[in-house]
Amino acid sequence: MKTLKSCITTCLCLFSVLIGRADEAKVFELVTDHTTLREGDQLIIASFDGSKAMGGPRSTNLNREAVAITLTDGKLIPPAEVSILTLGSLGKYWTLHDGKGFLWPKSKRYNQLTTTTNRRDGKLSITILPNGQAQIDFLPKTKTNNRYIGYNSSAGLFSSYDNYKPIKLYRLHRPPVPIQISSIGYATLFYSTHALIVPIGVTAFTCRMRDSKIQPSHTYLSGETIPAGTAVIVRGTPGHHPFEISAQQGTPDPNNLLRGSDIDAPTIGPAGSRFYKLSLDDMQSPHSLGFYYGSAGGASFVSGAHKAYLVLPGSADAKPYHSIDLNISTHIRPTIQDAAPAAIFNLQGQRVTSPHRGIYIVNGKKVIIP
Numbered sequence: 064m065k066t067l068k069s070c071i072t073t074c075l076c077l078f079s080v081l082i083g084r085a086d087e088a089k090v091f092e093l094v095t096d097h098t099t100l101r102e103g104d105q106l107i108i109a110s111f112d113g114s115k116a117m118g119g120p121r122s123t124n125l126n127r128e129a130v131a132i133t134l135t136d137g138k139l140i141p142p143a144e145v146s147i148l149t150l151g152s153l154g155k156y157w158t159l160h161d162g163k164g165f166l167w168p169k170s171k172r173y174n175q176l177t178t179t180t181n182r183r184d185g186k187l188s189i190t191i192l193p194n195g196q197a198q199i200d201f202l203p204k205t206k207t208n209n210r211y212i213g214y215n216s217s218a219g220l221f222s223s224y225d226n227y228k229p230i231k232l233y234r235l236h237r238p239p240v241p242i243q244i245s246s247i248g249y250a251t252l253f254y255s256t257h258a259l260i261v262p263i264g265v266t267a268f269t270c271r272m273r274d275s276k277i278q279p280s281h282t283y284l285s286g287e288t289i290p291a292g293t294a295v296i297v298r299g300t301p302g303h304h305p306f307e308i309s310a311q312q313g314t315p316d317p318n319n320l321l322r323g324s325d326i327d328a329p330t331i332g333p334a335g336s337r338f339y340k341l342s343l344d345d346m347q348s349p350h351s352l353g354f355y356y357g358s359a360g361g362a363s364f365v366s367g368a369h370k371a372y373l374v375l376p377g378s379a380d381a382k383p384y385h386s387i388d389l390n391i392s393t394h395i396r397p398t399i400q401d402a403a404p405a406a407i408f409n410l411q412g413q414r415v416t417s418p419h420r421g422i423y424i425v426n427g428k429k430v431i432i433p
Contacts, residue, residue, distance in 0.1 A: 088140050089105075089140065090139070090140055090235070090236045091105075091106075091107050091138065091140070091141060091234060091235055092137070092138055092139075092233060092234060092236050093195065093231060093232070093233055094106075094191055094197065094232040094233065094234050095195060096191055096310075097189050097190050097191040097197075098310070100150060100157070100189060100234075100310075101150070101310065103149065103150065103256070104149075104150040104235070105149060105150075105234065106147070106148045106149075106159065106232055106234055106235075107139060107141055107145055107146070107147060107148070107232070107233040107234075108148065108197070108199070108212060108214075108221065108230055108231075108233075109214075109230060109231045109232075109233055110129070110229075110231070111214070111230055111231055113132070113134045113139075113231065114131065114132065115131060115132060115214060115216075115219075116129070116130050116132045116139070116141060116146075116233075117146050117214075117221040118144045118221075119144065119161075120177065120178070121220065124177055125169065125175045125222075126175065126220045126221065126222040127146065127176055127220060127222065128144070129214065129219045129220055129221060130144045130145050132145065138236075139233050147161075147235075148160060148166070153182060153183070153186050156188055156202060157188065157189055158182050158186060158187065159185065159199075160185075161178060163178055164177075164179050164180055164185075165179050165181070165182050165184065165185030166178060166185055166187075166212070167179040167184050167185045168210040168223035171210070174223060174224055175223060176223045186201070186202045186203075187200055187201050187202055187212075188200045188202060191232070196229045196230065197230050197231055197232035198211065198227060199211060199212040199230070201223060209225055210223040210224070211223065211224055211225075212224075213227065213229070214228055214229075214230050237257070237308040239305035239306055239308065240254065240257065240305070240369075241303055241304075241306075242303070242304050242305075242306055243302070243303055243304075244265070244297060244298075244300065244301050244302060244304060245301060246301045247301070247352060248299060249296060249297065249341065249352060250297045251294070251295070251297065251321075251323070251341050251370050251372075252289070252294070252295050252296075252297050252306075252323075252369065252370075253292075253294040253321075253322075253323025253324065253325070253369050253370060254291060254325065254369060255291060255292045255324075255325050256291060257291055257308050257309075258288050258290050258291045258308070258309040258310075258311060258312060258313050259288065259289045259306040259307070259308065259309055260286065260287070260288055260289075260306060260307045260308075261283050261285050261286065261288075261306070262304050262306060262307070264285065264299050265285060265297060266282060266283065266299065267282070267289055267295040267296065267297045267298070268280065268282045268283065268296055268298070269281045269293065269294070269296075269316040269318070269319035269321055270296065270319065270320050270321050270373060270387070271318040271319070271320055272320060272379060275379075275380050276385075276386075276388040277320075277373070277387050277388060279296075279387075279389065280316050280318045280319055280320075281314065281316035281318075281319070283295065283313070288309040288311040288312070288314075289306075289309075289313055290312055290313035290314065290315045291312075291313075292315075293313070293315060293316065293319065294319065294321035294322050294323040294372075295321065296341065296371065296387075320373055320375065321371045321372065321373055321374075322371065322372055323366070323369065323371045323372065324368065324370075325368060325369060326368045327366070328365065328366065329363045329365055330363045330364055330365075330366050330372050330374070331363070332374040333376065335376065335377030336361075336374050336375065336376060336377060337356070337360075337361025337362075337375050337377070337379070337381065338356070338358070338362070338363055338373070338374060338375075339355060339356060339357060339361070339372060339374075339375065339385060340354065340356075340357040340364070340366065340372050341353075341354055341371070341372075342354075342355045344384075352386075353384055353386040353387055354373045354384065354385045355384050356383045356384075357372065361375075361381070361383070
């Protein structure tokens with residue numbers, strides 16, 4: 064009996080390990096547009112027919128192994144032997160790092176591909192041609208010497224060549240960032256590493272202070288890109304909303320007073336700053352949404368990972384609460400002044416005849432009465 068229990072336990076443990084490995088599988092997708100490449104992208108170089116991918120250095124360390132791969136629906140889940148390269152920026156050019164060094168054509172006369180610790184020696188350009196071929200050229204190029212990364216099917220290796228040998232480039236798929244919008248229709252968001260696409264039915268905005276009021280500064284509509292490192296307030300229907308990773312840079316807002324962090328961390332700002340978090344009042348009244356001190360006197364507090372907080376200078380009006388003035392000309396401005404007469408309900412479903420500032424249901428839609 065003990066042997067049977069031990070066997071079952073072992074099988075369950077093994078099954079858990081296999082499930083964990085499956086969850087961690089990295090999926091790479093074909094790069095079809097070189098303008099979408101971004102610093103930090105994880106890349107794999109493959110033969111044009113999709114049968115081989117670049118592996119580690121050969122024993123001579125002068126060329127790279129070719130590892131057999133299989134594409135499923137055009138996607139690549141690489142074996143462990145495949146070399147995953149990190150794309151680095153070098154001005155308007157690129158580098159490719161394999162974890163030990165930058166890919167580098169050691170010789171100008173011979174077909175060699177090794178690595179160097181000097182990133183400038185590994186400077187290259189990447190172009191995706193209309194047929195999907197990737198052309199990776201080492202720089203500088205001269206009239207008598209051009210070096211391309213290519214796959215030699217006869218020799219079964221990847222190297223640098225003075226004539227172009229077709230290859231393809233695959234990039235690690237980055238799943239969308241899930242954002243949960245609260246029951247009152249708002250959330251905050253910050254990612255330093257990703258530019259994000261605003262999904263359908265959602266808007267996002269930065270904040271500024273004007274005439275002692277906190278107002279939306281720049282609005283990002285559905286389909287537009289929130290730049291990496293830009294903290295925003297997100298508005299939409301309550302529930303889960305996936306924000307896709309954007310290949311575009313987006314438009315930054317130099318007037319944005321919102322900040323954030325990728326980890327749980329104390330809020331930071333210039334000396335004398337006061338710090339606020341987006342919240343409801345102590346009674347959790349739906350009409351009380353605004354910025355409140357996160358700590359006594361506006362002192363620094365620990366803000367959650369990927370959340371935004373408000374930083375006000377010491378010269379600003381010192382008060383524990385700031386409402387958000389949405390009664391300005393902006394795409395996110397919801398009003399009821401121009402609507403036909405309609406019944407107004409609070410978020411509890413109760414009819415309201417004299418609404419005060421807050422969020423209400425009018426004609427089946429949430430609106431803000433400033």
